[in-house]
Amino acid sequence: xxxxxxxxxxxxxxxxxxxxxxxxxxxxxxxxxxxxxxxxxxxxxxxxxxxxxxxxxxxxxxxxxxxxxxxxxxxxxxxxxxxxxxxxxxxxxxxxxxxxxxxxxxxxxxxxxxxxxxxxxxxxxxxxxxxxxxxxxxxxxxxxxxxxxxxxxxxxxxxxxxxxxxxxxxxxxxxxxxxxxxxxxxxxxxxxxxxxxxxxxxxxxxxxxxxxxxxxxxxxxxxxxxxxxxxxxxxxxxxxxxxxxxxxxxxxxxxxxxxxxxxxxxxxxxxxxxxxxxxxxxxxxxxxxxxxxxxxxxxxxxxxxxxxxxxxxxxxxxxxxxxxxxxxxxxxxxxxxxxxxxxxxxxxxxxxxxxxxxxxxxxxxxxxxxxxxxxxxxxxxxxxxxxxxxxxxxxxxxxxxxxxxxxxxxxxxxxxxxxxxxxxxxxxxxxxxxxxxxxxxxxxxxxxxxxxxxxxxxxxxxxxxxxxxxxxxxxxxxxxxxxxxxxxxxxxxxxxxxxxxxxxxxxxxxxxxxxxxxxxxxxxxxxxxxxxxxxxxxxxxxxxxxxxxxxxxxxxxxxxxxxxxxxxxxxxxxxxxxx
Amino acid sequence: xxxxxxxxxxxxxxxxxxxxxxxxxxxxxxxxxxxxxxxxxxxxxxxxxxxxxxxxxxxxxxxxxxxxxxxxxxxxxxxxxxxxxxxxxxxxxxxxxxxxxxxxxxxxxxxxxxxxxxxxxxxxxxxxxxxxxxxxxxxxxxxxxxxxxxxxxxxxxxxxxxxxxxxxxxxxxxxxxxxxxxxxxxxxxxxxxxxxxxxxxxxxxxxxxxxxxxxxxxxxxxxxxxxxxxxxxxxxxxxxxxxxxxxxxxxxxxxxxxxxxxxxxxxxxxxxxxxxxxxxxxxxxxxxxxxx
Ligand SMILES: Cc1ncc(C[n+]2csc(CCOP(=O)(O)OP(=O)(O)O)c2C)c(N)n1
Ligand code: SF4
Ligand SMILES: [Mg+2]
Numbered sequence: 001x002x003x004x005x006x007x008x009x010x011x012x013x014x015x016x017x018x019x020x021x022x023x024x025x026x027x028x029x030x031x032x033x034x035x036x037x038x039x040x041x042x043x044x045x046x047x048x049x050x051x052x053x054x055x056x057x058x059x060x061x062x063x064x065x066x067x068x069x070x071x072x073x074x075x076x077x078x079x080x081x082x083x084x085x086x087x088x089x090x091x092x093x094x095x096x097x098x099x100x101x102x103x104x105x106x107x108x109x110x111x112x113x114x115x116x117x118x119x120x121x122x123x124x125x126x127x128x129x130x131x132x133x134x135x136x137x138x139x140x141x142x143x144x145x146x147x148x149x150x151x152x153x154x155x156x157x158x159x160x161x162x163x164x165x166x167x168x169x170x171x172x173x174x175x176x177x178x179x180x181x182x183x184x185x186x187x188x189x190x191x192x193x194x195x196x197x198x199x200x201x202x203x204x205x206x207x208x209x210x211x212x213x214x215x216x217x218x219x220x221x222x223x224x225x226x227x228x229x230x231x232x233x234x235x236x237x238x239x240x241x242x243x244x245x246x247x248x249x250x251x252x253x254x255x256x257x258x259x260x261x262x263x264x265x266x267x268x269x270x271x272x273x274x275x276x277x278x279x280x281x282x283x284x285x286x287x288x289x290x291x292x293x294x295x296x297x298x299x300x301x302x303x304x305x306x307x308x309x310x311x312x313x314x315x316x317x318x319x320x321x322x323x324x325x326x327x328x329x330x331x332x333x334x335x336x337x338x339x340x341x342x343x344x345x346x347x348x349x350x351x352x353x354x355x356x357x358x359x360x361x362x363x364x365x366x367x368x369x370x371x372x373x374x375x376x377x378x379x380x381x382x383x384x385x386x387x388x389x390x391x392x393x394x395x396x397x398x399x400x401x402x403x404x405x406x407x408x409x410x411x412x413x414x415x416x417x418x419x420x421x422x423x424x425x426x427x428x429x430x431x432x433x434x435x436x437x438x439x440x441x442x443x444x445x446x447x448x449x450x451x452x453x454x455x456x457x458x459x460x461x462x463x464x465x466x467x468x469x470x471x472x473x474x475x476x477x478x479x480x481x482x483x484x485x486x487x488x489x490x491x492x493x494x495x496x497x498x499x500x501x502x503x504x505x506x507x508x509x510x511x512x513x514x515x516x517x518x519x520x521x522x523x524x525x526x527x528x529x530x531x532x533x534x535x536x537x538x539x540x541x542x543x544x545x546x547x548x549x550x551x552x553x554x555x556x557x558x559x560x561x562x563x564x565x566x567x568x569x570x571x572x573x574x575x576x577x578x579x
Numbered sequence: 580x581x582x583x584x585x586x587x588x589x590x591x592x593x594x595x596x597x598x599x600x601x602x603x604x605x606x607x608x609x610x611x612x613x614x615x616x617x618x619x620x621x622x623x624x625x626x627x628x629x630x631x632x633x634x635x636x637x638x639x640x641x642x643x644x645x646x647x648x649x650x651x652x653x654x655x656x657x658x659x660x661x662x663x664x665x666x667x668x669x670x671x672x673x674x675x676x677x678x679x680x681x682x683x684x685x686x687x688x689x690x691x692x693x694x695x696x697x698x699x700x701x702x703x704x705x706x707x708x709x710x711x712x713x714x715x716x717x718x719x720x721x722x723x724x725x726x727x728x729x730x731x732x733x734x735x736x737x738x739x740x741x742x743x744x745x746x747x748x749x750x751x752x753x754x755x756x757x758x759x760x761x762x763x764x765x766x767x768x769x770x771x772x773x774x775x776x777x778x779x780x781x782x783x784x785x786x787x788x789x790x791x792x793x794x795x796x797x798x799x800x801x802x803x804x805x806x807x808x809x810x811x812x813x814x815x816x817x818x819x820x821x822x823x824x825x826x827x828x829x830x831x832x833x834x835x836x837x838x839x840x841x842x843x844x845x846x847x848x849x850x851x852x853x854x855x856x857x858x859x860x861x862x863x864x865x866x867x868x869x870x871x
Contacts, residue, residue, distance in 0.1 A: 015644075018637040022594035025636075030599065481804055536762055537800055539604040541593045556593035560600035560789075561797030574797075 023556075027540065031559030031577060035552060038573045040469045040526030041450035044106060047094035049416040050077045050423060051454030053465060054091055054106055055569075058522035059529045061109060061515060070113045071124045075458040075465075077419055078150040078193055079143065081118070081185045084111025085507075086176055087416045088300045096525050099475040102488040104522045105510075112515040118188050127461055128196070132156035134433060137218040139210070140225030141200050142170020143415045144406025146190065147422025148222045149198040151457060155430045159198050160218075164205035170226060171407075172415065174249045175271065177278050178503045183252075208377040215400045220429050223378055224406040224422065227371035233266065237323030240330060241266070244275040244368035251278055251503070259284035261363030264332050266290075266320055268297035272368040273304060276312040279366075280500050286312050289360070291319040291337055292350050310500050317350060321357065323365055332360040373408065380404040388428070388440060391453040392421035395428055397437060403429065420454065427460050473525040473570045482531075482568035489518040528571040534563035586612045586766075595638035597630040600796025602787035602803060603704045604630055605759045607639070607675070610702065610784075613769040616641060617670045619662070621655040623685060624648040625677035626711040627704070649684045651676040652692035655699045663698075671773055672699040678719035679709040682740050693749045693779040700772050700780045703742065706788035714791045721811075723854055724842050734845060738857065743817065746781040750820035753780040756813065759787070760804035764814060764826055771816075785812045793841025805836045810862045815869070823869045833858050 042055035053072050060069035073080045087107055095103035117124070134157050138145045141163035149159040167173060172186050194200060214221050230243050244265065250257060259282040265275050268290035276286035288307075290297060293316045297304060308314065318334040325331075338353040373379050380387070386397040393405035405421035407413050424444070431443040447459040450472040458465040492508040493499070499506045510518065528550075535543040535550060542556040543563065552563075564572040590611035597604040603626055611618065618641045622628050628645055632638045646654040655674040662670050676685055681703035689701060708726050709715040716726040718740040729735040746754045753775050757765035765784065772780040787803045789796040806812040807827055814826040833855045837843040846854070 016634055018632060018635045018643075020636050021592045021640075022596075022632045022636045022638045023592050025594035025596065027594055027596070481801075536609075537605060537759075539597060539599075539601050539608065540595075541589050541591050541608065553593070558599040560799065561795070562600055562800055565797045566800050 026555045028542075028553075028555045028557050031554070031557055033559040033561065033574050034554065034577045035557065035559065035561060035564045035572055035574045037528060037550060037552075037571065038469050039467065039528060039571050040471045040473050040573075042525035042527065043094040043096055043450075043472050043474075044091035044104070044525075046450030046452040046454065046472050047090045048449075049090070049412070049414070049420040049454055051420075051449035051452070051456045052076045052091075052110075053456075053458070054104075055522060055524045055527040057113070058104065058106075058109065058519040059524045059527060061113065061519035062522070062529075064516065066113060066116050066120070067122045067124065070117050070122060071126050073110065073113060074124050074126050075463065076423070076456060077416075078147060079114075079189050079415070079419060080110050081114025081189055082143075082172060082181060083416055083419070084108070084114045085181050085185070086172075088302075088414055096473065096475045096478055096523055097521060100478075100480055100483065100523075101485045105488050105491075105518050108489065108491055108510050109515055109519055112510045112512075114189070115185075115509045116512075124192075126154075127463065128154045129156040129461075131158065134158070134219045135160065135217065136220050136222060136429065137162065137210075137214050138222045138224060139206055140164075140170060140223070140406065141168035141190075141202070142224060142226050142406060143172055143418035144224035144226075144421045144425075145170070145222065146193055146198075147419040148224060148403075148405065148425045149200075149422070150193045150196065151423050151426030152222075152429065153193075153196045153198050154457070155426060155461075157430075161198060161200045162204040162206050162210075163200060163202045164225070166203050168200045168202060171418075174252050175245065175274070177248065177251065177274050179277070179281070179499065179506050180274075182505050208375065211377065211400070211402065218400070219433070220401040220403065222403045222405060222422070222425050222429075223408060224418070224425075225378060226407045228374035228378075229372055230367065231370040231372050233320060233367055233369060235320055235322050237325075237330075238367070240323050240325060241365040241367040244271055244366045245371060247366060248274060248278065251282075257282055259364075261285065262287060262361075263364045263366060264289050264330075264360060264362045265366045265368055267368035267370070268292065268299060269368065269370060270299045270303060271370075273299045273307050273312075275366055275368050277307050277310055278503075280310050280312060281503055284363075287360070287362070288312060288314045289318050289320065289332070289334065290314065290316050292348065293317060293339065296348055306506075309496060315360075317353075318358065319350075319352070326361070329361050329363060330365050332362060332365055334358045334360060371407070378404070378408055380409065386437065388437070390424055390428065390440075390444070392417060392424045393428065395425075395432070395440070397432075401429060401432060423457060424455055427455060427457070430460075468526075469573075471526075477570040478523050478525060479566065479568045479570075482533075483523065486521055488521065489514045524569045524571075526569060526571055528567075529569065531568060533566045533568065534572065537562050537566050586615070588612065588615075590614075590616070590618075590640040592638050592640065594636075595630045595632060597626070598788075598790045598796070600787075600789040600799040601626075601630070602759050602785075602789075602799050603627055603677075603706060605799070606702075606704045606765075606784045606786045609759060609762050609765055610673075610769050611639070611641065613766045614641075614671055614673065614700075614773055619644065619658055619670055619672050621646055621651055621658060621672065621674045623651045623654075623676050623680045624711070625680050626706070627675060627677065629711060648680055650688055651680060651685050652689040652697070652699075652701060655701065656692050656695070656697040659698050668776070674699055674701040676701075676703055677710070678703060678705040678707060678742075679715075679717040681705075682718045682742055690745075690749065693746065693751050693781070696751075696778045698777055698779070700769075700782065702782045702784060704784045704786040705742075706786050706791060707739070708788075708791055710788050710791045721854075722857060723837070723846050723850055725845060726842070741861075743781075743783050743815075747817040747820045749779075751779045751781060752777075752819055753816070754783075754820070755781070755816040756783045756785070758785040758803050758807050758812060758814060760785075760800045760807060761814060761827070768816065791842070793844070794839060798839065802836070802839055805831065805839070809833045809836045810858055811836055813862065813865055815865065823865075825865070825869045
């Protein structure tokens, strides 16, 4: 035995040595509050008309799990590549990151995921229920009708879609120019819907009699055929104006329509902008004539800005009173308007300014002041006992349940609202068959995203999202100490001089690295992304991680609350301990 | 987004008796994640001697030697010598003392040991007062603080001692500040210190004390982060006593930090301004040492 060994043995006799762990002390008894994991609702998803789970989609995208991210979109929307191009993205206006630096480019990310689905040939796997033997007829293969068919099919119904035109898509195909939405993108997404088993019958224009026949063959009808007729202007010489919607249809139908000279486009909606921008591409000089102010135009702000950049002129506060022919020109007489009081909907009311008129000499006049139903049976009846008016559709039940949806009932006539209508109709019909008419409202409100009217099919079908709290995470609930300012991604686009010479798409899809770094900016408001702060900081070693699931061990948690405060994304809550 | 890529195993046990939200406990937890199993910790009288557990319990999965208040560095020197005699050069010896045990009573032992080039890591977890005995002022207590020994209008009128500069003046190979609110930075520094064997390494860890400072326990990390964000507690490293590296540049004003804590709640706007000027002065001095 060496001296060193001898002395260490000797010392070990004198120094008392602890041999057991403090774990026998259940310090959890000190605690009077209890922290816990609670995923909550992000403001973007509540602002999205179809309630997409955006915070989660971006979280999956950061991890490179594009297929999962896509499937998360497809739970709520069959059209990511389409909506990633044409949606007015109210999500970005609600994005919490907007208060920090700039909102997440949610729309561009959606487009990226929509496109990558076809590049990578993903066969998405999302929950579909087995066939339940019920059949639904859907009138109109536009975004509302196709969405209704998509969601109903996933819920187990057999759907027949009847379309008057010779190809499906409705407004997406005929009303939106290809520089905004190329046809192959649309076709891919329609194909995916057909792959589910949806049958689309084109060239079948139905009449009112169909509703009588349908009783024999179907358990319900969804009317999503939109407005077939352009609204009239009710002015003298109106018949000399070209119907703008028909013009867009002819372009999409492949007709060559060279244009020249100055052309007046009457209207202020998205169609007026689409027509004017198409006219630029065909060689004309369009002037949009609108009776209110530019800021009152119902067209999307981004579209107005693009139109102005491309050289479209906008003349505001002018209301057409008559059209006269003068040789090969037209004289458009315009009443000058001024701003009066506010409307009930907040828009400024305009009134004639004395009796002042102007005249505008142009080569052609196009009208684009809106559309209306072409036949009365497409309008929901009034004063019948069984009628239920929901945010995005109206259901009647006389002999057969009939849902009026899409533009027939939506106050906001956007593509994404049309999809929301198809989804709402699908949930309402399914509830009607499963639980009865009187339960529709309650069942649907269980599926709301946060406090918004947007409905989640994932919640309806009992997915994980049903455990999400309705609480919408506010900016001041995000722990911004964990984020650094970072500019949002810019996508490449075709230079203006080139883009106005063709109907080719203007913006490019984000690159994979661009998309991943943009998704990385997302706070993932209210959604745990496994950052592990809670476990790292817990002074009690009371956060456990097993199978990727974190849990709090209340034997030891003293309720200090650090985990809740240091959760960067407000996916934890603390509540008083119940005794 | 901060994503931490860090060792996962904890050497701290649940069931210890640290106060809820104790920053000193978090400091130990983070340090041991890096130092790992082959570590001996030497702890003098301080909060940590209580947190470590009553005999026969232990809150750590590594050996602890409890020692007298003034003797951390001397005891750590001895443990090192004993391990060396056994031929164990792998195990890291860590002296782990509070600010009172470091800035005040343990200072001569520490100064002597580092001058002798003892091979250990000395960690001062700084909660800015003698907390274990009921919040008495130490020479680490900052200007403006009310403690039980600087009560009422007699709040502390002298500045906090700059311990990092004192250690750097010994020209030891590594001196660094760290904060529990910056775990990736803190753990990097522990790793660096652990790998620099052969001489003394000193790490000054800012460890908030919700109980002693009058801060809600859930804000323990937040307050520690604010100390760095306001430059009250700058994060930096000094190699060989001369080579300075700054790790973080704060830009927040000090009142945000002071107003969150009841130990400062008596301060007037003027007092706060005085403190801000002191912080600015110290910061400028540090920047001069960092150089361009
Ligand atoms: C020689 C001696 N004097 C006084 C004490 C009483 N005592 C025990 S812990 C402590 C305070 C320690 O303060 P600090 O080192 O800052 O550690 P903290 O308790 O704040 O963690 C004192 C004064 C003692 N144990 N030994
Ligand atoms: S930061 Fe992300 S989760 Fe939060 S609102 Fe914006 S997009 Fe949604
Ligand atoms: Mg102390």
